[in-house]
Amino acid sequence: MKSTMRIVLAAATVTLFATSAFADAIADRKALMKAVGGATKTASDIMKGDVKWSPEKGKEVFAAYTAAAAKFGDLFPVGSEKGGETTAAPAIWSDNAGFKASLATFKAAADGNAAKAASSEAEFKAAFGAVVQTCKGCHEKYRVSN
Numbered sequence: 001m002k003s004t005m006r007i008v009l010a011a012a013t014v015t016l017f018a019t020s021a022f023a024d025a026i027a028d029r030k031a032l033m034k035a036v037g038g039a040t041k042t043a044s045d046i047m048k049g050d051v052k053w054s055p056e057k058g059k060e061v062f063a064a065y066t067a068a069a070a071k072f073g074d075l076f077p078v079g080s081e082k083g084g085e086t087t088a089a090p091a092i093w094s095d096n097a098g099f100k101a102s103l104a105t106f107k108a109a110a111d112g113n114a115a116k117a118a119s120s121e122a123e124f125k126a127a128f129g130a131v132v133q134t135c136k137g138c139h140e141k142y143r144v145s146n
Contacts, residue, residue: 025080032071040132047125055118056118058117062118069110076093
């Protein structure tokens with residue numbers, strides 16, 4: 001009887017921690033995407049002329065992109081597709097190789113254009129365009145629309 005109770009208690013504990021870990025992954029990826037969204041808004045405002053470009057603004061925008069590119073792929077463990085408010089599409093797990101390839105494309109664009117983004121406004125605009133093109137592929141296939 002005690003053995004059975006211990007097994008049930010252990011299973012419940014593991015389930016609790018796993019659910020918490022998945023909730024943390026969902027919260028972490030939401031926070032990362034919120035930062036990317038803020039950076040993209042700033043970049044869009046620069047593109048429209050509503051915000052003046054500066055090397056600092058260019059660095060700020062691309063710091064958010066490179067940080068997201070470095071961390072984002074680790075925030076989709078199996079099991080985190082459920083158990084929280086998430087817009088992650090099932091394709092992330094069913095086509096994980098494609099998802100990782102899309103993330104690698106984003107990372108290459110973010111990393112490869114970060115220095116350009118701080119060098120001149122024209123270079124920033126070109127760099128932003130290169131990164132934004134990579135976002136569409138992920139959002140169309142690996143995100144559920146609200």
